Amino acid sequence: MAQHVFDNDEYRPPVWKSYLYQLQQEAPHPRRITCTSEVENRPKYYGREFHGMISREEADQLLSIAEGSYLIRESQRQPGTYTLALRFGNQTKNFRLYHDGKHFVGEKRFESIHDLVTDGLITLYIETKAAEYISKMTINPIYEHVGYTTLNREPAPKRHITSRRVGSRTCWQQPWGSLTSLVRRATLKENDRTPKYEKVHNFKVHTFRGPHWCEYCANFMWGLIAQGVKCADCGLNVHKQCSKVVPDDCKPDLKHVKKVYSCDLTTLVKAHNTKRPMVVDMCIREIESRGLKSEGLYRVSGFSDLIEDVKLAFDRDGEKADISVNVYEDINIITGALKLYFRDLPIPVITYDAYPRFIEAAKLTDTDERLEALHEALKLLPPAHCETLRYLMAHLKRVTQHEKDNLMNAENLGIVFGPTLMRAPDLDAMTALNDIRYQRQVVESLIKNEDILF
Numbered sequence: 001m002a003q004h005v006f007d008n009d010e011y012r013p014p015v016w017k018s019y020l021y022q023l024q025q026e027a028p029h030p031r032r033i034t035c036t037s038e039v040e041n042r043p044k045y046y047g048r049e050f051h052g053m054i055s056r057e058e059a060d061q062l063l064s065i066a067e068g069s070y071l072i073r074e075s076q077r078q079p080g081t082y083t084l085a086l087r088f089g090n091q092t093k094n095f096r097l098y099h100d101g102k103h104f105v106g107e108k109r110f111e112s113i114h115d116l117v118t119d120g121l122i123t124l125y126i127e128t129k130a131a132e133y134i135s136k137m138t139i140n141p142i143y144e145h146v147g148y149t150t151l152n153r154e155p156a157p158k159r160h161i162t163s164r165r166v167g168s169r170t171c172w173q174q175p176w177g178s179l180t181s182l183v184r185r186a187t188l189k190e191n192d193r194t195p196k197y198e199k200v201h202n203f204k205v206h207t208f209r210g211p212h213w214c215e216y217c218a219n220f221m222w223g224l225i226a227q228g229v230k231c232a233d234c235g236l237n238v239h240k241q242c243s244k245v246v247p248d249d250c251k252p253d254l255k256h257v258k259k260v261y262s263c264d265l266t267t268l269v270k271a272h273n274t275k276r277p278m279v280v281d282m283c284i285r286e287i288e289s290r291g292l293k294s295e296g297l298y299r300v301s302g303f304s305d306l307i308e309d310v311k312l313a314f315d316r317d318g319e320k321a322d323i324s325v326n327v328y329e330d331i332n333i334i335t336g337a338l339k340l341y342f343r344d345l346p347i348p349v350i351t352y353d354a355y356p357r358f359i360e361a362a363k364l365t366d367t368d369e370r371l372e373a374l375h376e377a378l379k380l381l382p383p384a385h386c387e388t389l390r391y392l393m394a395h396l397k398r399v400t401q402h403e404k405d406n407l408m409n410a411e412n413l414g415i416v417f418g419p420t421l422m423r424a425p426d427l428d429a430m431t432a433l434n435d436i437r438y439q440r441q442v443v444e445s446l447i448k449n450e451d452i453l454f
Helices: 019-026 056-063 113-129 131-135 265-272 278-290 304-320 331-344 355-362 367-378 383-400 410-421 429-448
Strands: 069-074 082-088 091-099 162-166 169-173 203-206 228-231
Touching: 019 113, 019 131, 056 069, 056 082, 056 091, 069 113, 082 113, 113 131, 265 383, 278 304, 278 331, 278 383, 304 331, 331 410, 355 367, 355 429, 367 429, 383 410, 383 429, 410 429
Parallel strands: none
Antiparallel strands: 069 082, 082 091, 162 169, 203 228
């Protein structure tokens, strides 16, 4: 067995628990029971495992020869519906079988019946043999001791998988270079000036090719497909049940965050390790350097094709995008790109959750009560959203200080930015229409009172 000597400060791969992996290897293998006679009206997506309209008793007799035996039959009570009959634990289990281009009996969809049965036998075997073990998987996770993230980590040299014996079990050690997300927290280079924003993981059901272990509990992720979930932003791989207890400390990796526009705001700032989205900082700097006196600033639209060019430049080049006067002489193109960024956010700067509180605040007629309500509503925003809003409002206040030249006061800017910064969450059309004036009043109040609200 190959062994490596690690420096004190070098990351040590965790030891992965092999019990569930060994159980998967022991699971019964599929054994198709073929029909020896021709069956009329056999669906084209089933093969010789289809036995037509036979009874449960007949199916049970055919399957009694071995564990893992399976066949498909048509229901006698409901013609046109189909049942997968499967032998497991010396019993015949019956599952309603569906096909919509792929085969399924539950959430998972399979290209073939053989794959469906293979996955089903693995799941039944593991969940039968290790029910108590699985229920306790999330206790004492390695995650809390090891930490994770690939952010700011240098590429590691490839290493071979090593194994070692612990009692009667084999424990597998993954090569450092193959780990998608686990590293020691102490190795992270935190910028003291950058707020430590919390971010929930963006988990999606994922099919892993080859053996994979959960990066929360260190147990094997069993099954043939959709064995677990993967965070689309940082690459963390965990069991579906473990995803419910993983802390909200996603640290997005730039290799997963492919664009700037249409990317979740907190995800973007964490991926780039900044206080605010770079597109906001860069556009505002450019506008303040040469556009504060431009008539109709933010109200006048720039050429849409060139605004799209700016968007593509940020998505492609990030902070290296060139938005200088040499490339975009018309400042309205830059203001248009900034407004487009806010409109494209999947969750608005003033989030859906906080939206009702801001609207309620705008409806208050007493000035002091309105300011107090807005102050409380701001506390509901995620830190990255609040910081971005603060920075933008300070900028818009500076815009109003040049009203004599640009003709843009707080009310005009509220009309422009109200629907841009806040969107009604699933409200009917009439309610959303009525909210427009309150959206304007929210932004107008934030601009005028920026110095005391933030």
